[in-house]
Amino acid sequence: MNIFRTVRASALAASALVVMVGLSACTGAGGGDTGGVTTLTLATVNNPQMKDMEELKANFEKDNPDIKVNFIQMEENDLRNAVTKDVATQGGQYDIVTVGAYEVPLWQQNGWLTNLSTYADADSAYEVSDFFDPIRTAVSVDGDMYAIPFYGESSMLMYNKQILADAGLTVPANPTWQEIADLAKQVNTPEHAGICLRGKPGWGEGAASLTTVVNTFGGAWFDKDWTAQVDQPGFRDALTFYADTLAAAGKADPVSAGFTECLNLFSQGKAAFWYDATSAAGSLESPDLSTVVGNVGYVAAPVVETASSGWLWSWNLAVPNTSTKKDAAWKFINWATNKDYANLVGTELGWSRVPPGSRLSTYDIPEYKEAAAAFADITKESILGVDPAQPGVNPQPWVGIQYVTIPEWQDLGNQASQIFADVYAGRETVDGALAKVQILAQKAGDAQK
Numbered sequence: 032m033n034i035f036r037t038v039r040a041s042a043l044a045a046s047a048l049v050v051m052v053g054l055s056a057c058t059g060a061g062g063g064d065t066g067g068v069t070t071l072t073l074a075t076v077n078n079p080q081m082k083d084m085e086e087l088k089a090n091f092e093k094d095n096p097d098i099k100v101n102f103i104q105m106e107e108n109d110l111r112n113a114v115t116k117d118v119a120t121q122g123g124q125y126d127i128v129t130v131g132a133y134e135v136p137l138w139q140q141n142g143w144l145t146n147l148s149t150y151a152d153a154d155s156a157y158e159v160s161d162f163f164d165p166i167r168t169a170v171s172v173d174g175d176m177y178a179i180p181f182y183g184e185s186s187m188l189m190y191n192k193q194i195l196a197d198a199g200l201t202v203p204a205n206p207t208w209q210e211i212a213d214l215a216k217q218v219n220t221p222e223h224a225g226i227c228l229r230g231k232p233g234w235g236e237g238a239a240s241l242t243t244v245v246n247t248f249g250g251a252w253f254d255k256d257w258t259a260q261v262d263q264p265g266f267r268d269a270l271t272f273y274a275d276t277l278a279a280a281g282k283a284d285p286v287s288a289g290f291t292e293c294l295n296l297f298s299q300g301k302a303a304f305w306y307d308a309t310s311a312a313g314s315l316e317s318p319d320l321s322t323v324v325g326n327v328g329y330v331a332a333p334v335v336e337t338a339s340s341g342w343l344w345s346w347n348l349a350v351p352n353t354s355t356k357k358d359a360a361w362k363f364i365n366w367a368t369n370k371d372y373a374n375l376v377g378t379e380l381g382w383s384r385v386p387p388g389s390r391l392s393t394y395d396i397p398e399y400k401e402a403a404a405a406f407a408d409i410t411k412e413s414i415l416g417v418d419p420a421q422p423g424v425n426p427q428p429w430v431g432i433q434y435v436t437i438p439e440w441q442d443l444g445n446q447a448s449q450i451f452a453d454v455y456a457g458r459e460t461v462d463g464a465l466a467k468v469q470i471l472a473q474k475a476g477d478a479q480k
Contacts, residue, residue: 069359070099074114075129076346077104078290079314080182080386084367087375091366098359100127107289108233108445115441118143123353126360130178130349131235132169133434133441138349139177145350148175150361157369161390163414166345178347179368183388184310185341185413186243186433187406190328194218194303208244208272208333211304215280218303225280226304227296228273230455231289234444237452239342239433240306243332245269246423247340252435252472255426257479259472261447262465265424271461274454286452298323306332308344309388309413312406316383329406331413336424341413342433345389373399388414428479439475446471 075081085102092099103125105113114128118138130138138144148171151159159167159176166183170176188211190202198218203210211226219225229240245251250265260266277285282296290307294314297305298321305311314320315327332341348367350360366372373385373393382402385393387410393399394407403410422432429436434444447468453459 068097068099069356070101071126071356071360071363072101072103072124073127073129073348073363074103074105074110074117074125076107076110078107078310078346079294079320079384080310080346081129083376083380083384084181087379090375091363094366095362098362100363106291107235111233111235111441118351118353121353123351123355125351126354126356127363128349128351129181129346131347132166132343132345133235133431133436135170135178135347135349136172136436137438139172143352144177145352145354145357146175146177147179147350147361147364150365151176151179154365157365158392161370161392163388163391165343165414165417165419166389169343169345169419170347178349179364180345180347180389181368182310182386183343183345183414184308185343185388185410185417186240186307186332187309187341187409187413188330188333189297189305189307189311189315190330191223191297191300191303191323192326192328194223194300195328202328202330205331206333208247208335211306211333212272212276212280215276215304219280223300224282224296224302226276226306227282227288227293227302228277228285228306229289229293230277230281230285230452231287231292232445232449232452233289234434234441234448236289236448238444238448239344241270241273241448241451242433243340243342243422244273246432247333247335247337248272249336249424251423251425251427253427253429253476255428257428257476259469259476261472262469267461267465270451270454270465274451274461277455281455285455309341309406309410310386312410313383313385313387313403316402316405317381319381320384325405327405329409331409337422339413339416339418340422341417342422343414343417343419344433377402435475437475437479439478443471443475 088100117124151157166180170178215225229237231237245266248265248269250269251260293305296302300323316324318324334340348364350357370392376385377398382398385399419430419432450464450467454464
């Protein structure tokens with residue numbers, strides 16, 4: 032892979048960052064070291080688990096009075112743009128960044144990330160072997176970890192048991208997408224949506240969710256020779272199904288719906304079904320965050336032609352090579368990702384809110400097993416049961432489920448998801464959208480040949 036092409040593609044993808052976000056990040060990152068105190072700047076997505084981390088950081092700072100941690104929380108799309116722009120240009124604003132499984136292998140090839148195995152392997156108590164193997168593998172290159180998993184996830188279907196019971200309907204344990212669409216239409220009312228699906232533009236938002244549906248419908252972004260397949264029947268069937276389901280049973284204004292918006296809707300009892308990350312369950316079962324505690328059913332991600340259709344993802348903590356505070360950064364990462372952190376979250380915030388899907392030992396904690404009884408097993412099974420090498424019907428030349436592991440994907444996924452959003456909003460036809468995205472995809476595919 033041409034390193035200069037990779038940098039250029041990533042930098043171009045980041046250029047869409049709104050100036051205001053960049054300015055706010057600069058303001059937040061402006062903490063200099065004073066009085067012998069090292070200030071770390073951490074850029075992170077504003078998901079519930081990261082908000083909990085910030086809430087608990089006082090525990091770390093109490094034990095490490097010479098280190099302060101400044102959090103900069105952003106929405107997923109803004110975070111990805113800001114961090115990509117910073118590392119690609121060697122800006123050096125951040126000491127710790129939250130990155131996904133997609134970025135790690137590509138950024139490591141560019142020399143943008145610190146090898147954290149140097150630190151982790153030096154501490155036998157840290158127990159690297161305790162991480163879920165698929166999650167650890169996704170952030171490793173040649174056996175070395177260039178990011179540390181904070182939490183891992185697959186995807187699953189969640190449903191409001193009361194709404195379904197009131198309608199006299201039963202949800203299959205291993206449903207098909209056609210079954211779920213039919214059920215969602217039956218329970219769609221002015222009071223609550225039949226289903227919440229991500230329609231928000233962004234490759235990690237709407238494109239990720241749709242891609243898992245494409246996979247199980249027999250479609251793909253590319254064939255094994257990097258020829259784009261967006262205008263082929265499998266992809267067309269999936270997009271048509273997705274758009275029709277949103278129109279018939281989705282929330283109003285589906286283009287505004289990403290992970291956070293669907294979480295808020297479902298947790299307040301305003302949606303009957305929600306297809307999304309397994310990591311959402313902890314928030315849904317927290318009395319402080321949800322009104323549907325104990326009233327949620329969890330089943331495997333719906334399928335069509337494949338045996339499974341869940342994704343594989345992790346949010347991870349990494350240290351850009353530009354940071355001059357690597358030792359201090361590792362101390363914080365160690366604190367936030369070691370085995371003891373689960374107990375801290377459980378005792379101070381509630382056991383359902385423990386970051387899932389990263390450490391196997393979490394699933395042996397009696398309090399967590401009790402609090403997460405409704406979703407722990409399906410989370411674990413979903414993560415271990417997916418096949419990132421071939422998640423769809425046909426072979427693919429990359430490893431990844433809800434994304435394509437090439438540097439061009441960030442730009443392709445963002446543009447494609449905006450075009451697909453136009454379909455959901457009624458501004459574009461399925462065929463028109465597929466024709467546009469096919470051209471974009473083929474350019475990305477040609478760069479791999």
